[in-house]
Amino acid sequence: xxxxxxxxxxxxxxxxxxxxxxxxxxxxxxxxxxxxxxxxxxxxxxxxxxxxxxxxxxxxxxxxxxxxxxxxxxxxxxxxxxxxxxxxxxxxxxxxxxxxxx
Amino acid sequence: xxxxxxxxxxxxxxxxxxxxxxxxxxxxxxxxxxxxxxxxxxxxxxxxxxxxxxxxxxxxxxxxxxxxxxxxxxxxxxxxxxxxxxxxxxxxxxxxxxxxxxxxxxxxxxxxxxxxxxxxxxxxxxxxxxxxxxxxxxxxxxxxxxxxxxxxxxxxxxxxxxxxxxxxxxxxxxxxxxxxxxxxxxxxxxxxxxxxxxxxxxxxxxxxxxxxxxxxxxxxxxxxxxxxxxxxxxxxxxxxxxxxxxxxxxxxxxxxxxxxxxxxxxxxxxxxxxxxxxxxxxxxxxxxxxxxxxxxxxxxxxxxxxxxxxxxxxxxxxxxxxxxxxxxxxxxxxxxxxxxxxxxxxxxxxxxxxxxxxxxxxxxxxxxxxxxxxxxxxxxxxxxxxxxxxxxxxxxxxxxxxxxxxxxxxxxxxxxxxxxxxxxxxxxxxxxxxxxxxxxxxxxxxxxxxxxxxxxxxxxxxxxxxxxxxxxxxxxxxxxxxxxxxxxxxxxxxxxxxxxxxxxxxxxxxxxxxxxxxxxxxxxxxxxxxxxxxxxxxxxxxxxxxxxxxxxxxxxxxxxxxxxxxxxxxxxxxxxxxxxxxxxxxxxxxxxxxxxxxxxxxxxxxxxxxxxxxxxxxxxxxxxxxxxx
Numbered sequence: 001x002x003x004x005x006x007x008x009x010x011x012x013x014x015x016x017x018x019x020x021x022x023x024x025x026x027x028x029x030x031x032x033x034x035x036x037x038x039x040x041x042x043x044x045x046x047x048x049x050x051x052x053x054x055x056x057x058x059x060x061x062x063x064x065x066x067x068x069x070x071x072x073x074x075x076x077x078x079x080x081x082x083x084x085x086x087x088x089x090x091x092x093x094x095x096x097x098x099x100x101x102x
Numbered sequence: 103x104x105x106x107x108x109x110x111x112x113x114x115x116x117x118x119x120x121x122x123x124x125x126x127x128x129x130x131x132x133x134x135x136x137x138x139x140x141x142x143x144x145x146x147x148x149x150x151x152x153x154x155x156x157x158x159x160x161x162x163x164x165x166x167x168x169x170x171x172x173x174x175x176x177x178x179x180x181x182x183x184x185x186x187x188x189x190x191x192x193x194x195x196x197x198x199x200x201x202x203x204x205x206x207x208x209x210x211x212x213x214x215x216x217x218x219x220x221x222x223x224x225x226x227x228x229x230x231x232x233x234x235x236x237x238x239x240x241x242x243x244x245x246x247x248x249x250x251x252x253x254x255x256x257x258x259x260x261x262x263x264x265x266x267x268x269x270x271x272x273x274x275x276x277x278x279x280x281x282x283x284x285x286x287x288x289x290x291x292x293x294x295x296x297x298x299x300x301x302x303x304x305x306x307x308x309x310x311x312x313x314x315x316x317x318x319x320x321x322x323x324x325x326x327x328x329x330x331x332x333x334x335x336x337x338x339x340x341x342x343x344x345x346x347x348x349x350x351x352x353x354x355x356x357x358x359x360x361x362x363x364x365x366x367x368x369x370x371x372x373x374x375x376x377x378x379x380x381x382x383x384x385x386x387x388x389x390x391x392x393x394x395x396x397x398x399x400x401x402x403x404x405x406x407x408x409x410x411x412x413x414x415x416x417x418x419x420x421x422x423x424x425x426x427x428x429x430x431x432x433x434x435x436x437x438x439x440x441x442x443x444x445x446x447x448x449x450x451x452x453x454x455x456x457x458x459x460x461x462x463x464x465x466x467x468x469x470x471x472x473x474x475x476x477x478x479x480x481x482x483x484x485x486x487x488x489x490x491x492x493x494x495x496x497x498x499x500x501x502x503x504x505x506x507x508x509x510x511x512x513x514x515x516x517x518x519x520x521x522x523x524x525x526x527x528x529x530x531x532x533x534x535x536x537x538x539x540x541x542x543x544x545x546x547x548x549x550x551x552x553x554x555x556x557x558x559x560x561x562x563x564x565x566x567x568x569x570x571x572x573x574x575x576x577x578x579x580x581x582x583x584x585x586x587x588x589x590x591x592x593x594x595x596x597x598x599x600x601x602x603x604x605x606x607x608x609x610x611x612x613x614x615x616x617x618x619x620x621x622x623x624x625x626x627x628x629x630x631x632x633x634x635x636x637x638x639x640x641x642x643x644x645x646x647x648x649x650x651x652x653x654x655x656x657x658x659x660x661x662x663x664x665x666x667x668x669x670x671x672x673x674x675x676x677x678x679x680x681x682x683x684x685x686x687x688x689x690x691x692x693x694x695x696x697x698x699x700x701x702x703x704x705x706x707x708x709x710x711x712x713x714x715x716x717x718x719x720x721x722x723x724x725x726x727x728x729x730x731x
Contacts, residue, residue: 100706
């Protein structure tokens with residue numbers, strides 16, 4: 001473990017985060033956007049783990065568990081919404097889901 | 103007797119209350135009984151009190167009765183307190199006596215009006231307000247009466263309120279007198295600020311100690327009080343309401359012109375004579391305004407065709423004489439002229455009312471004529487009144503009062519030959535239009551048929567008034583003819599005697615001039631309207647004369663002048679400001695908010711991607727800030 005430097009892990013985490021962000025910005029399908037958000041959450045979790053390892057503290061892993069459970073809950077709500085969106089609008093394209101504009 | 107003073111204003115007030123509260127349920131006879139009865143009883147009480155007062159005058163020359171305290175604020179204490187001295191007694195006598203005759207006349211005159219009770223209620227209140235005005239012990243109570251008179255004139259001028267012209271006339275009277283009232287109340291405030299009291303006796307006592315002669319303060323106060331008097335007494339330039347006030351019933355005109363309202367200004371100035379004497383400037387202004395008024399109004403009276411308008415302008419002109427007399431310091435002459443004027447002007451108005459009533463409400467004198475034989479009582483009483491108005495020498499009362507004023511205009515300390523000349527011109531004009539009135543209305547051929555003759559209750563007051571119009575002058579003779587001055591003797595207990603210039607001769611000469619001028623005026627009227635009416639027809643061909651006539655007819659275009667300098671600019675401002683400049687500010691704030699809102703709501707476009715970018719930019723912004731700071 002100690003052979004890997006914390007900032008290497010952080011670089012991996014930021015690459016993951018940017019990947020997720022690009023996914024959120026470019027994808028059209030809602031499900032893929034949700035997936036991308038998961039990637040971003042995991043990137044954040046990885047950063048926590050790296051930080052926990054660096055400072056030899058358990059808080060990082062506790063935080064990751066917390067993020068994991070929160071992501072599970074979020075996905076369940078998110079997928080339920082996706083189901084409803086598909087049910088009502090017959091599409092999952094965010095370009096067309098623009099009803100909440102002014 | 104002093105303890106009965108309160109009855110004088112209280113009885114008309116009681117009459118007013120009874121009639122206004124229960125008037126609808128009373129029979130016409132009862133209404134007439136209450137309305138005229140209250141004033142008649144008041145007149146009787148006044149005469150009894152007056153006899154008592156003259157037989158055994160109180161040592162101080164004043165009767166006083168304090169009824170109760172009205173209000174008390176720090177060092178200002180105002181009582182409901184009545185005060186009678188020779189000056190107010192003369193006014194009270196005229197108000198109640200002539201008021202009573204006018205009320206008796208009105209019983210028959212207004213009989214068929216559906217608002218019989220309202221008429222008598224307003225008339226009673228009018229008399230009550232005027233009595234409060236002249237009996238007030240302090241200027242606050244006087245002002246109460248003053249405003250009461252204004253209110254009642256409004257109610258009575260607009261009595262037949264269904265006709266738009268009538269309530270417009272009422273509004274005009276109310277608004278124009280209000281200008282004077284405002285000046286007057288400012289004068290009262292200044293007076294209180296300077297002297298710390300509004301009690302009339304105290305003011306007259308303190309003013310000479312407090313002010314130097316012709317100090318700015320006292321001149322200002324005197325001019326403001328004068329402005330108040332000009333409003334109520336219809337002096338140029340606040341006189342335009344009076345000719346229009348003819349819209350009211352004839353008894354109302356008689357009451358306004360003879361007994362109440364227009365003489366209030368004369369009373370105020372006479373009452374505050376000490377203040378005016380301290381300010382020679384105000385005295386001069388009073389005299390000049392009086393002279394201008396008597397001349398301009400006289401000119402207008404010459405060419406009017408409405409019988410009541412002629413009389414209205416003649417009232418303005420005669421009040422102008424009173425102001426002239428006040429201004430030159432001929433105090434008792436002014437009050438004496440008021441005293442005489444009340445008789446003949448009431449008579450003329452009541453007689454004119456009877457004529458108008460008998461001729462199917464015809465006001466135009468050129469559609470009258472030939473009434474001499476048909477209505478002899480009206481004719482002879484009218485002749486008596488017109489002769490008094492024209493100041494026919496020796497036989498009429500008008501001569502004695504007007505001659506005094508003419509003489510003092512020349513001889514008094516403040517007199518001036520120009521004032522005298524204007525007054526003399528006025529005398530000529532007065533004689534001329536009085537004759538014109540008689541000749542056109544009563545002589546010649548009949549042009550309108552008579553519907554009915556006035557009943558006894560209308561003619562008896564006329565006969566009484568005609569009697570006094572002839573004889574009332576004999577109590578005060580010019581002192582070079584006969585040493586009899588019952589009136590000024592008493593008035594001089596209150597008002598200072600007129601100071602004459604030294605080295606004066608030939609009063610008789612001036613009297614002769616006045617008499618000749620009057621007779622010339624009468625003859626001119628007789629000549630132009632009876633002997634050679636074709637002369638006037640010739641004059642009507644000339645455009646210059648017609649224009650002058652038009653100018654006089656419209657009352658020297660004062661109405662147009664006010665319309666142009668006050669009404670039109672005001673209308674212009676209001677019409678330009680129709681959308682209200684101040685609203686623009688608030689509307690501007692509202693619309694700015696709306697635009698900002700629209701600007702921001704562009705960002706809420708429903709695109710998820712757009713929102714994410716927004717969040718991202720926000721986060722980057724915060725991080726950048728943190729890195730930089």
